[in-house]
Amino acid sequence: MPGRKRAMPVRSQAFALEDYSFCYPDTQQATLNHLTLSIEQGQRVVITGPSGCGKSSLLYLLNRLYPANCDGIVSGSLDIYGKQSDRYEAGEINKTIATVFQDPDAQFCMPTVEEELAFTLENLHTPREDMQYRIDAILSKTGLVEYRKRIIQTLSGGWKQRVATACALIMEPKCLLLDEPLTHLDPVTAMEFVSWLDALQAEHQLTVVAIEHKLELWGAFFDREIALTKDGTIGKDAAFDAKSPTFFTRRKRSIRQDTLLAAEQLTVSKNGIRLISDISLALISGQVTVVAGPNGSGKSTLLKALCGIYKPFTGSLRGKPAGYVPQSPEQLFLTTTVEDELAFSGKSSPAEIKRLLDGLFLQQIAYAHPFSISHGQKRRVATGAMVADKRKVLLLDEPTAGQDEQSLKELYELIDAHAQEGCAIVIVTHDMNFASSVADSILLMKAGSLTGIFDPALLWGNDELLQEHRLLAPKGTKAYAPAFA
Template sequence: MHDAVFSLDNVHFRFPDSGQRTLDGISYEIFRGERVVITGPSGAGKSTLLYLLNRLYPLNCDGILSGSIKLFNKPSENYAPGEINRRIATVFQDPDSQFCMRTVEEELAFTLENLSAVAEAMDARIAGVLELTGLMELRHAVIQTLSGGMKQRVATACALIMEPEVLLLDEPLAHLDPFTAKQFVDWLSVLQKRHGLTVVAVEHRLELWETFFSREIVLDRDGALIADVPFRPRSIYSFPVRPSVYEDLPALQAEAISVKKEGRLLLAPLSFKAARGEVVVIAGPNGSGKTTLLKALCGIIPLTGGRIIAQKVGYVPQSPEFLFIESSVEAELAFSGASTQAEVEELMERLHLTDIKESHPFSVSHGQKRRVAIGAMLADKRDVLLMDEPTSGQDFAALMELFTLIRERVQEGATILIVTHDMEFAAGIADSVLLIKDGMLTGKFSAERVWADESLMQAHQLLQPKGMVQREKSFA
């Protein structure tokens, strides 16, 4: 614990097209074998700080850096391009951004080839890491056919196959179902102890890590370090339970819809209705077909059978960049249908976007991108709004504002379907829960029925919302 892996002294950083610093005077050390979490509001510069540790920044973004950064007691600028990546592996927030090859096996082999690994040993290393990460059955799977959660596990496997000394994780639980997230943390803990890994993670969902981290580095909204303290497990945040106000008028009907691709049945024939003013949470294990269902409902993926009855459907994808067409956050919201400038400004204020209104939507943090996309769809006033993991990358203040905005829209008659692994958010916002497993619909249930049925939750790899447990105890 006395050997410094990272040493930062008075580090300032800003992007070339920004007049404002992303990081402001950061100083700290991280020692070999530590488990450290970087926290702070969405847009505070947490991911930027992580990418300075692996030398992705400043060279790959032409960023302006001052201060001193040492990696393994050597100035970071003295490393040749790619040299440090043999010792420091990274799992990015958006796993798609780091894939180069078609299949899981090819991606792992490509990683080893870049390390000049001995060809004869490659097969054993690939098999070993697939076994370790529980991905053996997906060895020959096409990566782009996998769910977001499965892609995250593949990205982690690609990092671990490098046998690194340091593992950098940018919100690694963001796309994992609660049960898989808990498994991931338990598995990583064993792995860290066995290999003496140094683990540095950016994370919002602290409750899922329990006592994993030993230390916490906290940034404020301006990118300054405000605390470097022993990690304290968080009490679970909870949301007020939204009163059900929906009308018994169908706004969306799925009638025996199915999706088949390349001979593989992704969605078995399923039917359900969503009423005007209803919030439906879609839940289930990673890879169960949740995102496929949303894409089918809005027409991105063609149906193999059945039909959908709905009007004016809007969609916020897991990767919000697919929606952006304007060169500033403000213009993006204005283009999407806000009737007045005052409405645009109110949405930006409520979604904590005012400070970045002139920024290009592609240049902001992952959590901010999601809020821009959500704002654009809210401005468009669609009758039915589909959201895929809208809580990912959001701090609690942003989540509470999102909660309130959704509540207001459903009171106006909108119908909202949300894929989320955040059970606390789901417990507060949902009227109904649509449970899916292996591409098949288990059923549509009242939210209260799902939270009360332990066997139903276990079958779909969900954990009971702890905030809900606290509320139940308070009513006893």
């Protein structure tokens, strides 16, 4: 695992920003303000900062996606590999810089993994006689050989992220831009990804620039941290210092005995493929259940089955209708402002909507378009809309992704308060620190089946069970093991 300190030789600059600012169209306040910084070829840099501070915007400026594709307003100068950014021809930068987006679905164009890789090479005008060799090599390097013919949209979020990374690396770039690449990976897979990227970067001297909130899984991978403030300025630019994971004090809740939603022998199939099998569970009033397990184990499928998106192949579902927030929350948006999105159901008063906006740190963007805000903010908007709809059962798929520490705290408070009011809440997450803070029980899944429902305190001490499900116990518990020495 990466943990060694590397001597940093003098290198050429990959990026140089001088008094650089960026403002989205139709907004008065700039997202990024007067940034002056440089990143050298071969450096490993992490960009941090509160949700919505402009981290993704900065990444998209570095790869020329912005302002070319959003009519944004820029000032100052940006040089990319010694050339002014606005002098690059359309598509020229893609031969040098590859990007993995936070939502991998946003970059897929073809149905299967192999076709997506081939499409990437075709856009680079790769000779046909070289394509098969490069596809075979990258499938092997990324552990995707068995997924060559798989339909991408049938894969879990974690496997999609790996496919997106493979598509970036097959371009053989000088620089790799990563927007929260560990978001949808189970903890062990995340550690393996970092270890693999460490070896790859060392071999090819890639420049790596990543956005990340959960730094503990990266160990000593990064050389340097650029911390943005909420105003879009640079608050800190210094040598990287690994941080402890976010942790909240576990509260006791009064769990009632009312069953709000129950599944019996639930089995779901799609396109002839069995996704989950024979799952029986009961969601109890006042209880928070965390669903955990390896990538591709059926966690998101279970949530889609519980809310009725996937119809049971066999088995039954009975109880109250559930509110569902998917991994890509923009799929739910129906209005043109954040405030209207929360108020859309008409079941909450204006005063209740205001409390939600304040509690979820959404007041400053209340009149922004839901599609224009950050991924972390989108998740909070979608969660708030389901709370405003007064659903008694909430199903949240990766709600902690893209959230800074303060946003996680407010999300925890919202979930806890909703449970105290008698709701049943199910959370799919790979963040075991958050799970240990909020969960009354943890439902483990593997290969589409329910392994069991466990008391969190007992689970954290069971090394064998954690290893089987590719999980890491939270810091401070018996089975906790830091990502890297």
